[in-house]
Amino acid sequence: MVKRDLVVVGGGPAGMAAVIAAHENGIRDILLIERDQYLGGLLNQCIHTGFGLDYFGELLTGPEYADRFIKKIRAIPDIEVSTRSFAVRLTGDRTLTYLKPGGIFTVRPKALIMATGCRERTREMIHIPGTRPAGIFSAGLAQRLINIEGLLPGKEAVIIGSGDIGLIMARRFILEGAKVKAIVEIQAKTRGLTRNVVQCVEDFGIPIYFNHKVLKIYGKNRVEKVTVAEVDEGMNEIAGTRTTIECDTVLVSVGLIPENELIEMAGVPIDKGMDSGIFVCGNSFKVYDYVDSVTSDSEKAGKLAAEYIKSAVS
Amino acid sequence: MTRYDVAIIGGGVVGTAIGRELSRYKLRIAILEKEVELAFGVSKSNSGIIHPGTQHSPGSLKGRLCVEGNLLTRKLARELSIDFKEVGELIVAFNEDEYKRLLKLEKDARALVVPGLRIVDRAWLKKNEPNLSNEAMAALYAPTAGIISPYRWVYDFAENAVRNGVEIHAETKVENILFKKPDFEIISSRDNFLARYVINAAGLYADEISAMAGVNNFKIRPRKGEEFLLDKKKEDLTRHLLFPLPSKTSKGILVTRTSDGNPMIGPTAEEIEDKEDLSTTEDGLKKVLEGAKRLVPSINANDIIAYFAGLRPTAGDDFIIRHEDKVPGFLNVAGIQSPGLTAAPAIALMIVEILKNNGLEMKKKLVFHKHRKKEFHLFAIVPEKAKGLIQKDASYGDIVCRCEMVSAKEVREAIARGAKTMDGIKFRTRAQAGRCHGSFCTPRLMKLLSEEARMPLAGVTKRGPGSEIVKKERARG
Ligand SMILES: Cc1cc2nc3c(=O)[nH]c(=O)nc-3n(C[C@H](O)[C@H](O)[C@H](O)COP(=O)(O)OP(=O)(O)OC[C@H]3O[C@@H](n4cnc5c(N)ncnc54)[C@H](O)[C@@H]3O)c2cc1C
Ligand SMILES: Cc1cc2nc3c(=O)[nH]c(=O)nc-3n(C[C@H](O)[C@H](O)[C@H](O)COP(=O)(O)OP(=O)(O)OC[C@H]3O[C@@H](n4cnc5c(N)ncnc54)[C@H](O)[C@@H]3O)c2cc1C
Numbered sequence: 162m163v164k165r166d167l168v169v170v171g172g173g174p175a176g177m178a179a180v181i182a183a184h185e186n187g188i189r190d191i192l193l194i195e196r197d198q199y200l201g202g203l204l205n206q207c208i209h210t211g212f213g214l215d216y217f218g219e220l221l222t223g224p225e226y227a228d229r230f231i232k233k234i235r236a237i238p239d240i241e242v243s244t245r246s247f248a249v250r251l252t253g254d255r256t257l258t259y260l261k262p263g264g265i266f267t268v269r270p271k272a273l274i275m276a277t278g279c280r281e282r283t284r285e286m287i288h289i290p291g292t293r294p295a296g297i298f299s300a301g302l303a304q305r306l307i308n309i310e311g312l313l314p315g316k317e318a319v320i321i322g323s324g325d326i327g328l329i330m331a332r333r334f335i336l337e338g339a340k341v342k343a344i345v346e347i348q349a350k351t352r353g354l355t356r357n358v359v360q361c362v363e364d365f366g367i368p369i370y371f372n373h374k375v376l377k378i379y380g381k382n383r384v385e386k387v388t389v390a391e392v393d394e395g396m397n398e399i400a401g402t403r404t405t406i407e408c409d410t411v412l413v414s415v416g417l418i419p420e421n422e423l424i425e426m427a428g429v430p431i432d433k434g435m436d437s438g439i440f441v442c443g444n445s446f447k448v449y450d451y452v453d454s455v456t457s458d459s460e461k462a463g464k465l466a467a468e469y470i471k472s473a474v475s
Numbered sequence: 476m477t478r479y480d481v482a483i484i485g486g487g488v489v490g491t492a493i494g495r496e497l498s499r500y501k502l503r504i505a506i507l508e509k510e511v512e513l514a515f516g517v518s519k520s521n522s523g524i525i526h527p528g529t530q531h532s533p534g535s536l537k538g539r540l541c542v543e544g545n546l547l548t549r550k551l552a553r554e555l556s557i558d559f560k561e562v563g564e565l566i567v568a569f570n571e572d573e574y575k576r577l578l579k580l581e582k583d584a585r586a587l588v589v590p591g592l593r594i595v596d597r598a599w600l601k602k603n604e605p606n607l608s609n610e611a612m613a614a615l616y617a618p619t620a621g622i623i624s625p626y627r628w629v630y631d632f633a634e635n636a637v638r639n640g641v642e643i644h645a646e647t648k649v650e651n652i653l654f655k656k657p658d659f660e661i662i663s664s665r666d667n668f669l670a671r672y673v674i675n676a677a678g679l680y681a682d683e684i685s686a687m688a689g690v691n692n693f694k695i696r697p698r699k700g701e702e703f704l705l706d707k708k709k710e711d712l713t714r715h716l717l718f719p720l721p722s723k724t725s726k727g728i729l730v731t732r733t734s735d736g737n738p739m740i741g742p743t744a745e746e747i748e749d750k751e752d753l754s755t756t757e758d759g760l761k762k763v764l765e766g767a768k769r770l771v772p773s774i775n776a777n778d779i780i781a782y783f784a785g786l787r788p789t790a791g792d793d794f795i796i797r798h799e800d801k802v803p804g805f806l807n808v809a810g811i812q813s814p815g816l817t818a819a820p821a822i823a824l825m826i827v828e829i830l831k832n833n834g835l836e837m838k839k840k841l842v843f844h845k846h847r848k849k850e851f852h853l854f855a856i857v858p859e860k861a862k863g864l865i866q867k868d869a870s871y872g873d874i875v876c877r878c879e880m881v882s883a884k885e886v887r888e889a890i891a892r893g894a895k896t897m898d899g900i901k902f903r904t905r906a907q908a909g910r911c912h913g914s915f916c917t918p919r920l921m922k923l924l925s926e927e928a929r930m931p932l933a934g935v936t937k938r939g940p941g942s943e944i945v946k947k948e949r950a951r952g
Contacts, residue, residue, distance in 0.1 A: 196874070247874040249854075260853075263869035265862050283912045285781050290755045293783065295937035295944050299914040310918050312932060312945040337949075381751060382941035409946070425708075 166190035166470050168257060168270040170248045170423070173202020174452050175443020175459040176276035177230040180240050182463025183274075188470055189239045192268065194259055196247040200234070201227035202278055203444075204452065206305045209329055211356075215453035226452060248277075251427040255438055271473050272438040272466040275424055276459065279417040279444040281326075284378075287415055289321075291378030294385075300326045300414035304333065313337055315410025319387050320344045321375050323351040323358075325450070327414030332361035334412075342408050344369040345389055347396060352416075354450070375411070376403065384409050417448045438473070440466050479505045479642075480835065482661055482670035484649050484684055486513035488625065488819045489811050490676035491632035496823035497830075498639035500837045505670070506633070506641060507663060509648035511939035512899045514629035516678045518816065519902065520753070520785030522702065522742060523625045523733055525559065526814040527617035529566060530721050533586035536794045541814040542587050543821035545619055551820055555631040556849035557623065558734055564620035564716040565595070565604060567611045567770060573720050577615050580720070584617070591618040604714055606771050620716050624734045625816055626902040634892060635847045639840070644668075646939075649677070652687040652805075659688075659804065672835060674806045674826065679750045679788045681809035688805045693795055695810065697750050697786035698724065700742025701759035705778040706910060710736045717770045726813070728766025730774070735905060740767035740774065742785065753784045780910050787812035794818070796825055798833050806830075850888055854880050875923070876916040878909025886920060890927040898938040900924065917944070 167188050169176045172195030180193050199205060204212070207223030214220055217229070234240050243261065250258035256269045281299040298306070298314050304326070306312045316339045320327045323346040331341045344362065349371050351358055362369055376388040376398065391402035424431060424441065431441055442455075442462035449455045481497060483490045486508030494506045510516065525548050531538030552559035568577040577594070584592055593616045595603075600611055637643060648664040658669040677684045682695040705712070710732070719727040725744035732738050741763045760782070767774050790810030799805045806829060808822060815822075831837055853861050853871055865872040873883040881904045889903035897913075900906055900920055907913035907920065921935045921944060933948045 196877070245873070247877070249874070249880060260865070260872040260874055262873045263865060264872060265858070265865050280911045281914050283780075283910075283914065285779065285912060286777075288757075288760060288776070288779065288782075290757050290760065290782075292754045295942040299912075302914045302917055305918055306945060307949075310921075310932075311949045312918075312921075313947045313949060314945050316946050339946075376757075377754070379754070381753075382938070383943070 162256070163266070163268045165192050165268055165270040167272050167274070167466055168192045168194065168268055169274040169276060170194050170257070171202065171276035171278060171443070171445070172197070172200035172242070172244070173276060173278050173443060174204060174227065174230065174455050175278070175445070176202070176274070177227075177234060178456045178459035179274045179276055179442055179463035179466070181230065181233055181237070182460040183467045184237055184239060186464050186467035188467045191240045192270070193234070193240060193242045194246045194248055195242070195244045198244055200231050200242065200244070203301075206301075206308045208308050212452050215451060216456050248423060251423040253427045253429055253437060271470045272440065274440045274442060274462055274466050275421075275445055276443045277420045277423065277445040279419050279448055281413070282416045282418055284321075284411070284413045289375055289378060292380055294380040294383050296380065296384035296410045297378065298410065298412055300330045300412045303330055303412050307333055307337060313339065315339060317342055317408045318410040318412055319375070319406055319408045320412045320414060322346060322414035322416070323353055323369060324414050324416060325353040325357050327412065328353045328357040328361040330412055330414065331367050332365060335365050335367070341367045342406050343367075343389070345373045345375050346371050347374045347392060348372070374398070378411060384411055387411060417444065419445045419447060421445055435465065435469070438469055476660075476667050476669050477505070478658065478669040479503045480670070481672045481674060481830070482507060482659070482668055483674045483676055485516070485676035485678055486510070486629070486633065486643065486645070487516045487518035487676065487678050488514070488629050488632070488816055489808055489822055490674075491629050491636060492819035492823040493674060493676060493808070493826050494641045495632045495636040495639070496820070496827060498636045498641050499839055499843045501840055502837070504641045505668060506636070506643045507647045507649055507661070507668070508643070508645050509664070511646055511895055511936075512893065513633050513643070513645065514626040514902065515898070515938060517785060517788060518629050519626050520702070520783050521625055521813070521816055522729065522731055522739065523622055523816070524716060524731060525621040525623055526817045527564060527619040528587050528589045529564070529580060529584040529592075529615060529617045530726055531583070531587065533583055535792070536796060537814060537818070538587045540794065540818035540821040540825070542589055544814070544818040545621070547820035547824070548621070548623070548817065552623065554845045555635055555847045557627055557631050559621050559623050560734060561619060561621040562715055562732070563616065563618040564718055565600070565614040565616055566718040566720060567607065567614045568720060569610050569612055574613055576720050577613065581615050584615070589617060589619070592616070604717070606712055606773055607717065608770060608772055622716070622732060622734045623816075628816070630893070630903060631847055635844070638844050638847070649684060649687070652684070654802070672804045672806065672830060674808060676808045676811075678811065679786055681788065681807065682790070685807055685809065688799070688802050690799045690802055690805065690807065693790040693809060695788045695790050697747050697752075698789050698812070699745045699747050699752065699784055699786055701755045701763060701784045702739055702741030702782060703760065703763055703779050704733065704781040705738040705740070705774070706780050707736050709738050709778050712738045712774070713771060719766065719770065728763055730767050730770045735908070737780070740764070747786070750786065753786070755782050755784050759784070781908070781912070796822060798829050803833070850885065852885065853882055875919050876904070876906035876909065878911050878915070879905040881906040883923065886923050887927055890924060895928060896936050896938050897921070897924070897944065
């Protein structure tokens with residue numbers, strides 16, 4: 162088992178801000194663990210602009226925003242970065258196990274920061290009935306397929322949910338030459354930013370249905386159609402409003418959930434973690450709208466962890 | 476045209492169990508399956524329970540083969556290195572009336588010689604099944620009930636059968652059966668085959684296959700069952716498999732657990748027309764929740780992470796397993812509804828007898844490889860061993876599926892063992908089967924499949940032609 166002052170799990174904007182802040186606050190023995198090949202987290206697939214206005218005072222794309230932090234980290238030799246490293250186990254005494262191609266390692270730092278991001282809610286979590294053909298994607302997966310892998314998930318999409326990711330993906334589909342037949346939102350208004358509604362939906366004339374829900378997904382091998390209906394305040398179908406929309410793709414964009422499996426495994430309540438030297442920041446703490454606030458809050462986490470380490474020493 | 480001694484139509488649990496059993500003998504055997512991979516029919520969507528035999532009338536084929544199958548499964552599971560967990564079942568009575576019916580069930584089960592039966596009272600239930608409803612009055616306890624992974628069971632039978640010489644033809648849909656003395660000629664979507672004996676194990680389509688051979692004496696009616704899986708975090712929800720008292724057509728809504736540790740609730744039982752209708756419904760969810768909560772009130776719809784529907788291929792009340800004397804050499808194994816998964820090994824032995832009695836010469840091979848090597852899942856073994864494996868092969872440390880912690884090594888192995896689709900990978904490794912449903916690992920799995928099976932990324936399918944994951948590959952630039 163290796164001892165360290167600080168270990169940070171997750172190399173997205175949260176983890177990167179945290180290691181930099183910890184270093185600025187006097188910590189010198191730092192390990193940053195990231196399961197992907199690169200640092201940057203979700204920002205790598207967000208090639209649209211919309212990042213950095215608050216923090217840097219300029220409009221950047223996701224990768225540009227990430228790059229500023231990656232460069233900073235590279236310039237600090239005290240921060241060891243371990244990519245392709247997957248944290249798999251955590252116990253209440255901060256013993257962390259991670260895997261890397263070729264090895265399995267344990268490390269016990271004086272303080273630990275978890276910045277593991279979030280995952281998307283799925284079609285299954287909102288219990289949309291029907292079949293299970295190819296062509297149903299979470300919006301984030303579709304974004305990754307298009308922006309990183311160069312693959313077009315479908316040609317005629319219905320998007321469930323009008324959060325920012327859903328809205329941004331609607332535009333992305335159009336730009337790729339695909340069609341967006343509808344955005345279906347069960348609430349009376351969007352959860353997304355006004356700027357995204359205007360720039361991603363209205364400018365492209367995409368129909369957006371509020372107070373509507375997808376009732377069922379059809380198709381044996383590939384999605385063929387969905388049925389949609391208007392709902393009342395109780396979210397129940399209003400009789401006589403049912404329609405069918407033909408499509409080959411359903412994008413599900415119905416919210417994000419903090420990814421906290423490791424902390425749960427350790428049996429540490431998230432709000433009590435600080436007492437045992439375990440800190441949580443970024444989307445794994447709570448889901449943020451702007452990455453800029455992720456950065457500022459995570460800097461605080463880095464500072465708090467640094468103070469914790471120093472107080473433990475003295 | 477290739478000539479076989481025995482052609483088995485259908486690569487589900489019944490067809491592959493028969494294939495594996497027959498592979499002990501000096502016979503040339505083929506399994507013909509219409510889908511891209513085996514286990515893509517009824518055998519992929521069921522409750523995965525190895526039933527003890529508590530719910531059948533003593534005179535039925537179902538009852539006898541279930542009890543026998545349960546016993547055989549234990550031995551086979553060891554030989555074929557598949558996890559079989561004996562967890563026991565409780566059939567729960569909620570009132571005096573149900574209690575009386577429980578006693579009748581016990582009597583029938585005793586007549587079938589189901590081992591270890593016992594009626595347990597409220598106090599026992601409180602202690603041994605803490606989350607069971609307080610309304611529960613008593614239960615019939617059958618300790619020999621167990622759980623198994625139904626698709627892996629099929630793959631293991633098939634793999635071992637192949638090792639012993641059985642040939643498998645996938646994407647081979649049987650379209651007609653002609654009799655050309657002394658053989659049958661089987662016309663398929665791919666090749667034509669000659670076979671001295673034909674065994675019809677075609678699940679939902681067994682009636683159509685039988686009709687092709689000129690035997691028109693039964694009809695398969697699909698009975699839909701919807702099932703809902705809960706998050707693994709709830710693994711400890713129950714200790715036993717929980718059943719209500721059965722109805723005329725089904726065992727009722729159960730609270731069970733898959734062999735991978737997810738609690739599962741269901742199935743419904745609904746007669747339908749369309750043999751391809753695998754859709755779940757809002758109504759189904761409602762019924763299942765209602766039934767499951769009657770047994771375990773703390774069950775919460777928010778814990779549902781997946782759902783599916785399966786179709787029971789019914790042909791009357793019992794299984795149909797017989798040589799059709801009208802068409803010598805043609806055997807029907809039809810109407811294999813529940814407990815078909817359990818009974819499959821016993822059905823296979825019964826088929827051996829039927830073949831012997833109908834003129835097939837059956838000599839045992841000198842060498843029969845009865846064992847199958849177990850594959851490793853990194854998190855199911857002790858850390859020291861895991862360390863050794865990763866050091867030997869780095870790709871064990873390359874985690875592809877974050878929810879189920881599946882490594883690139885396991886995925887590559889699954890492809891080498893026959894996975895050709897994303898579902899095939901999921902069934903074998905569990906990658907994509909966790910809470911995020913492949914949101915994270917899909918791109919990586921597609922790449923692995925494309926590399927190992929040498930297909931373009933745009934050619935990767937969920938479960939065969941027509942189910943391509945993406946529409947096109949964009950030129951980069
Ligand atoms: C699809 C999508 C589009 C978005 N668009 C915008 C936008 O336009 N504007 C905006 O301001 N914000 C946007 N956001 C939000 C913004 O991207 C997030 O707020 C930000 O990325 C969160 O940072 P994070 O570091 O908490 O999480 P992430 O960026 O998700 O980083 C978490 C990192 O932890 C790693 N990790 C996780 N578990 C482990 C483990 N066990 N071991 C090792 N490493 C692990 C992951 O690989 C990842 O790199 C978007 C988010 C999504 C999902
Ligand atoms: C909801 C549900 C829950 C169940 N739970 C349990 C349980 O807990 N325990 C239990 O013991 N049993 C259970 N069962 C029953 C069990 O699943 C079945 O009895 C068993 O899977 C049947 O296997 P099979 O091989 O006969 O059918 P299948 O798996 O359907 O195999 C038949 C194969 O034949 C192929 N085929 C069809 N037509 C052709 C053709 N023309 N040419 C070539 N191939 C063809 C099909 O593609 C298919 O792969 C359940 C069933 C359902 C639906």
